[in-house]
Amino acid sequence: MNAFAEPDITVGTRKIGRIPVRNLWLLMLYASDLTRIKDAFNALVEDDEFEDIPDLVAKLLAHAVEQRLRRNVSRGYQHRAQNLTRVRGRVDILKTEAQQLLCRGEVYCRFEELTTNTPRNRLVRAALDVLASLVRDRAVGRQCRSLAATLGRSGVAGHRPSRAELAQDQIGRNDHHDRLMVELAKLAFDLALPTEEAGPTSLVSPERGDVWVRRLFEKAVLGFACVELQPIGRRVRGGAHMDWQMSGPSDGIAEIFPGMITDIIIDDLAVGRRLVIDTKFTSVLGASRFGGASLKSPYLYQMYTYLRSQEGLDLLWDQASGLFLHPAVDVRIRESVTIQGHAIAFATVDLAQDARTVRAELRDILSSVTSSSS
Numbered sequence: 001m002n003a004f005a006e007p008d009i010t011v012g013t014r015k016i017g018r019i020p021v022r023n024l025w026l027l028m029l030y031a032s033d034l035t036r037i038k039d040a041f042n043a044l045v046e047d048d049e050f051e052d053i054p055d056l057v058a059k060l061l062a063h064a065v066e067q068r069l070r071r072n073v074s075r076g077y078q079h080r081a082q083n084l085t086r087v088r089g090r091v092d093i094l095k096t097e098a099q100q101l102l103c104r105g106e107v108y109c110r111f112e113e114l115t116t117n118t119p120r121n122r123l124v125r126a127a128l129d130v131l132a133s134l135v136r137d138r139a140v141g142r143q144c145r146s147l148a149a150t151l152g153r154s155g156v157a158g159h160r161p162s163r164a165e166l167a168q169d170q171i172g173r174n175d176h177h178d179r180l181m182v183e184l185a186k187l188a189f190d191l192a193l194p195t196e197e198a199g200p201t202s203l204v205s206p207e208r209g210d211v212w213v214r215r216l217f218e219k220a221v222l223g224f225a226c227v228e229l230q231p232i233g234r235r236v237r238g239g240a241h242m243d244w245q246m247s248g249p250s251d252g253i254a255e256i257f258p259g260m261i262t263d264i265i266i267d268d269l270a271v272g273r274r275l276v277i278d279t280k281f282t283s284v285l286g287a288s289r290f291g292g293a294s295l296k297s298p299y300l301y302q303m304y305t306y307l308r309s310q311e312g313l314d315l316l317w318d319q320a321s322g323l324f325l326h327p328a329v330d331v332r333i334r335e336s337v338t339i340q341g342h343a344i345a346f347a348t349v350d351l352a353q354d355a356r357t358v359r360a361e362l363r364d365i366l367s368s369v370t371s372s373s374s
Contacts, residue, residue: 019329019351019352020351020352020354020355022053022354022355023351023353023355023358024216025053025054025191025355026053026220026355026358026359027216027217027219027220028187028190028191028216028220029041029044029045029053029187029220030219030220030221030223030224030227031216031219031220031222031223032183032186032187032190032223033183033186034183034184034187035223035226035227037179037180037183040060040180040183040184041227043056043060044056044057044060052136053191054131054134054135054136054188054191054192055135055136055137055140057131057184057187057188057191058131058132058134058135058137058140058141058143058144058188059140060180060184061124061127061128061131061144061181061184061185061188062128062140062143062144062147064180064181064184065124065128065147065151065181066147067177068177068178068181069147069150071177073116073121073151073154073156074116074118074120074121074175074178075114075115075116075118076114076115076118076120076169077112077113077114077115078112078113078114078115078117078118079110079111079112080110080111080112080113081108081109081110081111082108082109083099083101083106083107083108083109084106084107084108084109085105085106086107087107087109088109088111089109089110089111089112090109090110090111091107091108091109092108092109092110095108096108115155116154116155116156117155117156117157118156118169119161119165119166119168119169120161120166120169120171120178120181120182120185121151121156122156122157122158122159122160122161123160123161123166123182123185123186124151124156124181124182124185125148125151125152125156125157125158126158126159126160126161126185126189127184127185127186127188127189128144128145128147128148128151128188129144129145129148129158130188130189130192131144131188132144132145132148134188134191134192160189214281217279217281217327218263218279218281221263221264221277221279221325221362222236222238222263222264224359224362224363224366225264225266225277225366228363228366229266229366229370233268233269233270234266234267234268234370235266235267235269236264236265236266237264237265237266237267238263238264239261239262239263240261240262240264240265241259241260241261242259242260242261242262242306242309242310243260244257244260244309245309245310245312245313260305260306260309262276262277262278262306263277263278263279264276264277264278264279265277266366266370267316268370272315272316272319273316273319273320273321274316274317274319274320274321275320275321275322275323275369275370276303276306276307276320276321276322276323277322277323277324277325278299278302278303278306278322278323278324278325279324279325279326280299280324280325280326281326281327282326295335295346299324299346300344303322303324303344304339304342304344306322307320307321307322307342307344308340308342318341319341319342320342321342321343321344321345321369322342322343322344322345323344323345323346323347323365323369324344324345324346324347325347325348325349325365326346326347326348326349327348327349327351328348328349328350328351329350329351329352330350330352331348331350332348332350333346333347333348334346334347334365335347345369347365347369349361349362349365
């Protein structure tokens with residue numbers, strides 16, 4: 001029942017495996033940090049036009065770049081080292097002597113230079129080039145190419161920066177306008193990954209397989225919960241650590257004892273209830289020892305441990321509920337059970353449906369589970 005183990009592109013129907021590309025775009029949208037920039041995110045999802053997400057991203061990015069160019073492109077300091085005829089920055093005496101530069105009237109200097117060729121600007125220019133070949137609207141494509149050329153004339157190189165370079169290029173308070181531009185650029189590269197159909201770049205299976213889509217699904221569900229539930233007063237947290245209520249530990253047990261980390265915790269403080277969500281990118285059902293299919297025992301044990309191990313800490317944990325949320329293809333499961341006072345639900349989202357239906361199904365699952373747990 002796991003339809004995701006063999007990634008494969010079908011050009012005519014635009015799918016990876018059995019998952020339509022537009023649904024991966026939907027997951028990428030909710031997994032992106034754009035969920036923190038409400039206006040930009042709402043502009044992307046308000047019309048439910050998930051077939052044209054690359055065009056929408058391109059339009060938003062082009063607008064953001066145009067606005068930034070009117071105020072001048074942000075600059076940053078770039079580390080440089082070279083032979084100079086005058087002292088600039090710090091002199092590297094060792095290299096100066098080793099190369100006998102003083103005989104030629106030169107010194108080897110290390111210095112910082114103010115430049116527009118920053119990692120974030122390179123990322124944006126590279127994203128414009130990617131979107132220009134990805135969008136359907138030719139006018140938008142021409143606009144992206146024109147803006148990329150403008151950035152090039154201002155000194156911004158066209159190659160994409162590494163993750164390490166981007167991590168060092170922190171966005172401060174004085175240049176917070178770059179944040180939208182950078183997040184849109186990151187999303188542009190994500191959107192390009194599953195649309196490498198017939199072209200010069202082939203699909204690289206190790207980055208497009210189970211692990212890639214599993215992590216994408218986990219982040220997307222968290223982003224979806226934040227967008228849908230935070231505005232109505234729910235508190236949503238991802239990657240929450242939980243402690244065991246231990247007594248009499250031996251000296252070395254702390255070093256080898258496993259920790260507990262849940263994917264998502266949703267608190268409804270108004271009614272004092274908590275929902276623990278664990279996403280699994282596998283089939284919710286397994287083979288039964290007596291024939292047929294049954295819920296996988298380890299999943300049930302895992303959620304049972306999450307809920308029972310935290311009892312007594314506060315009222316939220318005493319009445320907490322659990323939800324296992326699985327992606328599926330052509331399968332629909334909505335089941336629940338109450339074990340020793342804790343409700344545990346199992347649900348699937350059919351990723352073979354159209355993107356609007358996937359979004360509505362996710363909304364229905366979260367709404368019904370949080371309402372029933374309240």
